[in-house]
Amino acid sequence: xxLDVNPTRMELLRLRRRIGLARRGHKLLKEKEEELMRRLIPxxxxxxxxxxxxxxxxxxxxxxxxxxxxxxxxxxLESAIVHSQNPLQVEATTEPLLNLxxxxxxxxxxxxxxxxxxxxxxxxxxxxxxxxxxxxxTLALQNLIPLAEKEKALQLLAGELEKTRRRxxxxxxxxxxxxxxxxxxxxxxxxxxxRSNLTRLMKVKDRIDLDHRQCREGGDQDALNQPAHHxxxxxxE
Amino acid sequence: MTEMIGGNALAYAGAAxxxxxxxxxxxxxxxxxxxxxxxxxxxxxxxxxxxxxxVVLPGTQGLYGFFSAFLVxxxxxxxxxxxxxxxxxxxxQVLFSCLPIGIAxxxxxxxxxKVCSAGIQMTAKRPEMAFKAAVVYAVMVExxxxxxxxxxxxxxxxxxxx
Amino acid sequence: xxxxxxxxxxxxxxxxxxIRTLEARLLDGQRVERLVEAKDFEETFSILRETDYGEEFxxxxxxxxxxxxxxxxxxxxGAYRTFTELCLDEEVxxxxxxxQDYQNIKVLIKGSVTGEDSDFxxxxxxxxxxxxxxxxxxxxxxxxxxxxLRKAVEAGLSYDTPEWIDIAVDHEMFRFWSARAKEVxxxxxxxxxxxxxxxxxxxxxFRIRRGEGGLSFLEKALFFNGWGEDTMSLxxxxxxxxxxxxxxxxxxxxxxxPYERVLxxxxxxxxxxxxxxxxxxxxxxxxxxxxxxxxxxxxxxxxVIAYLYAKENExxxxxxxxxxxxxxxxxxxxxxxxPEVF
Numbered sequence: 043x044x045l046d047v048n049p050t051r052m053e054l055l056r057l058r059r060r061i062g063l064a065r066r067g068h069k070l071l072k073e074k075e076e077e078l079m080r081r082l083i084p085x086x087x088x089x090x091x092x093x094x095x096x097x098x099x100x101x102x103x104x105x106x107x108x109x110x111x112x113x114x115x116x117x118x119l120e121s122a123i124v125h126s127q128n129p130l131q132v133e134a135t136t137e138p139l140l141n142l143x144x145x146x147x148x149x150x151x152x153x154x155x156x157x158x159x160x161x162x163x164x165x166x167x168x169x170x171x172x173x174x175x176x177x178x179x180t181l182a183l184q185n186l187i188p189l190a191e192k193e194k195a196l197q198l199l200a201g202e203l204e205k206t207r208r209r210x211x212x213x214x215x216x217x218x219x220x221x222x223x224x225x226x227x228x229x230x231x232x233x234x235x236x237r238s239n240l241t242r243l244m245k246v247k248d249r250i251d252l253d254h255r256q257c258r259e260g261g262d263q264d265a266l267n268q269p270a271h272h273x274x275x276x277x278x279e
Numbered sequence: 280m281t282e283m284i285g286g287n288a289l290a291y292a293g294a295a296x297x298x299x300x301x302x303x304x305x306x307x308x309x310x311x312x313x314x315x316x317x318x319x320x321x322x323x324x325x326x327x328x329x330x331x332x333x334v335v336l337p338g339t340q341g342l343y344g345f346f347s348a349f350l351v352x353x354x355x356x357x358x359x360x361x362x363x364x365x366x367x368x369x370x371x372q373v374l375f376s377c378l379p380i381g382i383a384x385x386x387x388x389x390x391x392x393k394v395c396s397a398g399i400q401m402t403a404k405r406p407e408m409a410f411k412a413a414v415v416y417a418v419m420v421e422x423x424x425x426x427x428x429x430x431x432x433x434x435x436x437x438x439x440x441x
Numbered sequence: 442x443x444x445x446x447x448x449x450x451x452x453x454x455x456x457x458x459x460i461r462t463l464e465a466r467l468l469d470g471q472r473v474e475r476l477v478e479a480k481d482f483e484e485t486f487s488i489l490r491e492t493d494y495g496e497e498f499x500x501x502x503x504x505x506x507x508x509x510x511x512x513x514x515x516x517x518x519g520a521y522r523t524f525t526e527l528c529l530d531e532e533v534x535x536x537x538x539x540x541q542d543y544q545n546i547k548v549l550i551k552g553s554v555t556g557e558d559s560d561f562x563x564x565x566x567x568x569x570x571x572x573x574x575x576x577x578x579x580x581x582x583x584x585x586x587x588x589x590l591r592k593a594v595e596a597g598l599s600y601d602t603p604e605w606i607d608i609a610v611d612h613e614m615f616r617f618w619s620a621r622a623k624e625v626x627x628x629x630x631x632x633x634x635x636x637x638x639x640x641x642x643x644x645x646x647f648r649i650r651r652g653e654g655g656l657s658f659l660e661k662a663l664f665f666n667g668w669g670e671d672t673m674s675l676x677x678x679x680x681x682x683x684x685x686x687x688x689x690x691x692x693x694x695x696x697x698x699p700y701e702r703v704l705x706x707x708x709x710x711x712x713x714x715x716x717x718x719x720x721x722x723x724x725x726x727x728x729x730x731x732x733x734x735x736x737x738x739x740x741x742x743x744x745v746i747a748y749l750y751a752k753e754n755e756x757x758x759x760x761x762x763x764x765x766x767x768x769x770x771x772x773x774x775x776x777x778x779x780p781e782v783f
Contacts, residue, residue, distance in 0.1 A: 104768070105768075105770055105774065106716065108764045108765075108768055108770060109716075109718055109761070109764075109770070109774065109775075109778050111760075111764065112757065112760045112761035112764045112765075112778065113721055113725075113757060113761065113778060115544075115564075115753075116510065116514065117544060117548075117562045117563065117564045118544060118562075120559070120561065120562035121544070121547060121548045121551065121559055121562035124557050124559040124562060125551040125552070125554075125555045125557055125559060125603040126603075160604075160652065160653055160654070161604060161652070162602065162603045162604050163603055163604055163607055164547070164603075164604055164606075164607020164608045164610070164611050165607075165608070165611070165641065165644065165645040165648060165662060166607070166611040166614070166641060167540075167544070169717065169721060170644055170647060170648045170711075170717030170720065170721065171716060171717045171718060171721065171778075173648055173651075173652060173717070174715060174716060174717065310454070311451055311454045311740075312454075314454035314455040314458065315454045315455065315457060315458035316458060317455050317458060318454070318455040318456060318457065318458020318459035318460070318461075318462070319458040319459065319461065319462045320458075321458075321459050321462075322459055322462035322463060322466075323462045393451075393739060393740075396454055396457075396458075396739055396740070397739045399458060399461075400457060400458060400461040400739065401461075403458065403461035403462040403464075403465055404461055404464065404465040
């Protein structure tokens with residue numbers, strides 16, 4: 043679709059600059075899209091695998107926890123869990139990738155990093171199944187944090203990819219064709235204007251020539267010749 | 280004179296022992312059975328009918344004792360106006376004839392009470408066994424109180440000639 | 442004549458009568474089996490309708506886990522009330538209920554150490570109610586406690602990590618139980634305390650063996666009875682020696698003890714599936730089997746004690762069944778943990 047601009051030479055120059063810019067931008071964005079895709083595909087695989095594992099672990103841990111819960115007195119369970127001395131602290135930083143800032147989560151000040159889980163309750167009344175359940179939750183958590191990190195990255199990448207792709211499309215199918223059409227239009231318009239100017243000039247020149255001759259010879263002859271003359275001059279254009 | 284009083288005193292002692300020992304046995308026995316029955320009935324009042332027999336069973340010893348004591352009184356013609364006077368040896372005879380029901384009543388009463396208590400506990404869980412087993416077992420204990428009574432009766436009627 | 446041997450303590454004639462009726466109302470094995478096999482909640486409730494739980498699970502719709510837990514808690518309260526009412530011996534009552542007091546002490550000490558408010562975990566079933574024990578503790582008047590609880594408070598306060606507070610207080614608890622059981626002089630109670638002590642040590646043994654802490658931790662965590670090492674049916678040395686042994690060899694250290702099967706089967710299951718379910722089930726079964734001996738006692742406090750634990754066991758069964766139904770745990774998994782009925 044043609045843009046709504048004044049068909050002037052200035053505009054034409056401006057549009058030509060814009061086309062150049064759009065072409066360059068299109069190329070860059072295309073490259074970015076490819077790069078994003080290149081990163082996205084392995085990441086989806088990683089996330090899918092990680093998610094499957096975390097879900098499996100959580101399911102297992104939950105079942106064990108339920109069995110433990112069934113086998114314990116409610117108040118013993120509550121007091122065993124509420125006083126947990128395994129605080130969990132996660133440090134969040136970011137890592138730049140293209141124009142994105144991907145999150146990085148790291149465990150700090152936590153016993154979770156230890157592979158072996160140490161319960162913070164005594165043995166009487168508590169179930170061994172609770173140990174194993176909490177241990178498995180810990181294991182799940184060790185995978186859950188990276189999963190959160192990866193999944194967020196995946197989301198960001200996917201969002202970015204979509205945006206980039208939309209821009210590429212917009213450039214490719216909209217802006218660049220539009221600009222090109224407009225420049226063509228302006229060029230045509232300009233050449234038309236030029237032609238009409240030329241004609242007008244020639245006409246004026248003929249008029250002036252005729253006037254000169256009349257003044258010199260004082261006859262109507264030239265005035266009669268003029269249309270034929272005019273036609274012959276016009277045709278080759 | 281002293282001899283005559285001695286004979287009667289011994290006979291009275293015999294009657295008293297029969298009533299007292301057998302009665303005590305029954306009282307203790309019923310206490311066990313009745314306590315347990317109360318416990319069961321607290322939770323399940325509908326079992327009253329089933330448990331009644333088991334609570335009453337240990338009471339028979341007391342009746343036997345009372346019956347024996349009554350016989351001694353009849354023998355002495357206590358209600359006929361003139362009380363017979365017994366020699367010392369006759370007094371001893373009456374006293375000893377009373378012991379079988381007295382002692383058997385005491386011991387069997389207590390134990391029957393326990394058996395009945397156990398029977399009541401069983402009835403709480405298996406009501407259908409109340410008469411099949413619980414009462415039968417209790418009656419087995421009863422047998423020996425009854426034998427004691429029979430011995431006492433024979434001794435009183437056939438053993439002693441007043 | 443001492444009534445405690447012969448036919449038992451006949452003061453309990455009434456209590457035992459009541460207990461027998463209550464025992465008759467406990468869920469039997471068949472019904473539990475049907476509960477496990479029930480397809481959904483609806484069916485579970487319809488099975489319970491004809492039982493002691495009919496009133497709660499019958500007409501009204503109890504749907505959420507919270508409501509179920511509430512009902513179970515009410516039933517538990519009832520069992521403790523019955524026990525308190527029927528147990529005529531102050532010493533025995535204190536012995537059996539003290540576990541709840543110790544639980545409360547642990548909650549309070551841990552709460553004061555970690556700063557975590559955990560008063561909701563206070564048990565109401567102890568000799569002292571949760572509120573009372575809390576008030577005494579907060580005011581720092583530990584002389585308001587009886588001697589054994591005071592000792593436990595002191596022991597617990599000398600540590601600052603929750604697990605050690607628990608362990609210290611639990612040790613005091615077993616010490617008190619042993620002493621009190623000896624004082625009462627009832628063979629059944631003595632045997633029962635010894636049994637739970639042994640079972641607890643067996644579970645602790647396996648838990649430390651698969652967790653961390655090692656031998657030195659085990660040495661500190663194992664419980665004593667207060668009657669001297671040699672009277673223990675499972676000597677601590679057995680555990681310490683068996684600690685490094687591979688699992689196949691463990692049960693041989695416990696050869697010819699009543700727990701050989703528990704150790705062998707529970708240990709094997711733990712090793713193969715990494716789950717304590719079987720071990721805990723076997724321990725529960727051991728306890729129930731011991732308590733089942735009270736069925737033969739005509740008089741005495743024993744059936745009263747047994748009923749309390751039988752009821753707790755039943756509530757445990759129901760809790761497991763309901764959790765299984767609610768969260769879709771497979772029947773096999775539930776069965777592996779489900780203790781036998783009394």
